[in-house]
Amino acid sequence: MKKIIDFHTHPYLLQEENFCHYSDDFKLSPEEAKADLERAGITKICGSVISKNGYEPELGFERIKALNDRALEVKELYGDFYEPGFQIHPAYVKESLEVIEFMHKNGYRLIGEVVPYIHGWGKHGLNYGSKELREILELAGEYEMVFSFHTMISWKDEMEEMIAQNPKVKFVAAHPNERSQYMLHLERMEKYENAYLDISGSGLERYGMLREGIRRVGDDRILFGTDFPVTNPGMYVQAVLFEHISEESKEKIFYRNAERLLGLN
Ligand SMILES: [Zn+2]
Structure with missing residues (x-):
């Protein structure tokens, strides 16, 4: 494949941002990771920086901002x-709106992957259906942005609400998961044109x-992603190449979508 865009990664500069599960004795530098x-055939990556330092509500937006600054350093x-990909947080609407404005000014369209389970959305009583998030997504929609989000299995109704209430935003759910969860993704994609996976x-x-x-929802809204460095990128490339799908579908999934x-051009 002449190009492969990995839509879902978490690049890092420091080892505390390296989410490889076996990094005790396997610490690739950022250059080695690239x-x-x-080596897997990937020509470009997308995604947010996350950190094992976690999230502490008492630090406010500081930790989130640090992740966005780090993403720019990786860039x-x-x-x-x-x-x-930039992080927003519905507990900090004003700061998140500033992130969106910064992105727009600098030509960036990707929000996330957002990870509510790491960033304590629950501690603030917030989820994908919260009005605070809707306020942020409204501006994101004006700028035709893309919202990459971790599939929160227990927030089934809230995920649907978020997609339905913000038709101008393109929502890319992360992780198909097992068959029963995958079927729910496909159902949402059948129902909403702005739902991707x-x-x-x-x-x-x-x-x-x-x-x-592809049989259910076509090949325009499925994107190649790995979750590197959690996962082995070579395995994902080979899995797509081995599926019984057309060359055209492979091109769309690997980079055109x-x-x-x-x-991007
Ligand atoms: Zn991820």
């Missing part, structure tokens, strides 16, 4: 190889899953 992604190091995390190892998704969504 070389490994390229400096990786250049064209990386399209940064990236194939990172679990699900793709089930033979025929990609073919089934991401290019269109994020306005």
